Amino acid sequence: MKQKLLTSFETHVIQNKGTEPPFSGRYTYTDAAGVYVCKRCQTPLYRSEHKFLSECGWPSFDDEIPGAVKKIPDSDGRRTEIVCNGCDAHLGHVFTGERLTAKNLRHCVNSVSLDFKASESVATERAIFASGCFWGTEYYLGRLPGVLKTTVGYTGGHVDRPTYEQVCGKKTGHLEAVAVDFDPTKISYDRLVRFFFETHDFSQKDGQGPDIGPQYKSAIFVQDDRQSRVAEGLIDELKAKGLDVATEIKPSATFWPAEDYHQNYYEGKGASPYCHKYTKIFD
Numbered sequence: 664m665k666q667k668l669l670t671s672f673e674t675h676v677i678q679n680k681g682t683e684p685p686f687s688g689r690y691t692y693t694d695a696a697g698v699y700v701c702k703r704c705q706t707p708l709y710r711s712e713h714k715f716l717s718e719c720g721w722p723s724f725d726d727e728i729p730g731a732v733k734k735i736p737d738s739d740g741r742r743t744e745i746v747c748n749g750c751d752a753h754l755g756h757v758f759t760g761e762r763l764t765a766k767n768l769r770h771c772v773n774s775v776s777l778d779f780k781a782s783e784s785v786a787t788e789r790a791i792f793a794s795g796c797f798w799g800t801e802y803y804l805g806r807l808p809g810v811l812k813t814t815v816g817y818t819g820g821h822v823d824r825p826t827y828e829q830v831c832g833k834k835t836g837h838l839e840a841v842a843v844d845f846d847p848t849k850i851s852y853d854r855l856v857r858f859f860f861e862t863h864d865f866s867q868k869d870g871q872g873p874d875i876g877p878q879y880k881s882a883i884f885v886q887d888d889r890q891s892r893v894a895e896g897l898i899d900e901l902k903a904k905g906l907d908v909a910t911e912i913k914p915s916a917t918f919w920p921a922e923d924y925h926q927n928y929y930e931g932k933g934a935s936p937y938c939h940k941y942t943k944i945f946d
């Protein structure tokens with residue numbers, strides 16, 4: 664079996680059953696989707712779905728890939744040691760009865776015993792738009808090819824974890840907004856911003872359509888300077904056409920996803936929005 668050459672610290676943990684200092688490992692807090700493999704022999708050991716945050720200072724998993732991990736009594740006579748079933752690399756210890764997750768198991772693993780392989784995924788980019796009732800904004804943006812995911816929520820205000828009722832109360836500073844995660848190799852940010860303008864009345868200052876209130880204002884929350892330049896350029900283009908633009912460009916702030924029943928509201932209802940419609944503006 665092909666095995667990786669280990670550094671002295673890796674040897675200390677993996678071969679000589681040492682322990683890395685708590686909170687020092689690179690995987691203590693990671694939550695990306697993928698698979699954790701044995702550092703030495705690359706056998707897949709844990710999936711990201713098994714990982715949970717335990718505050719113990721080491722990566723914690725409440726399950727393993729079937730057959731990947733061997734449990735043996737630790738030489739201390741108390742604990743149960745876990746090793747890679749492929750190469751016997753020391754991983755850490757497994758604890759039961761702590762009731763931290765439903766499975767009631769905690770594989771406490773040294774980061775240095777692991778490598779992480781991210782799931783095959785495209786590098787996604789995020790755009791955040793507010794154009795009135797977020798059901799309508801999502802209805803249009805969610806159907807563009809290259810858009811991977813849309814989430815309706817609240818952003819731009821000063822209240823943490825706002826509820827729909829709080830936002831309707833108009834005192835949170837938040838706007839109803841949609842986070843659009845897209846594949847920039849399939850659709851550009853420029854195209855999204857154009858479509859955003861073409862699907863609402865960006866000249867309306869007090870809300871959108873019949874929805875009146877500060878939470879329904881038109882805004883683009885930009886993630887970086889490049890997005891900001893694209894959005895400003897298109898607003899200039901609209902003004903050059905003689906159009907009024909009430910849309911504000913704002914720096915992106917924490918995006919608070921809305922309650923589940925607001926997500927993909929129009930999907931499967933056979934209804935379409937009352938508050939948004941498509942009007943071609945750009946060539």
Ligand SMILES: [Zn+2]
Pocket residue numbers: 701702703704705706747748749750751752
């Ligand atoms: Zn191994």
